[in-house]
Amino acid sequence: MTGQIRPRGAYTATPCRACRTPKPVRLYLCTACWNALPEKAQRALKKRDDQAHGRLRQLHDHIDSEQPLEELEITP
């Protein structure tokens, strides 16, 4: 694969799905992209229950279909 930016020592980082900035692996998005999400979506994504994986999928599908982050809606 090409275009993978992997700075030395950044093995705990993964690229932000939306903008490809390296971010800590425990975060879904880099801070800038996270802050672009509607507050309601942020709250939903922060919940850790058995639906968390499904919500993450919704986030990824939203980004992959190139919709604006501000329009993300998470359905529980």
Ligand SMILES: [Zn+2]
């Ligand atoms: Zn980002």
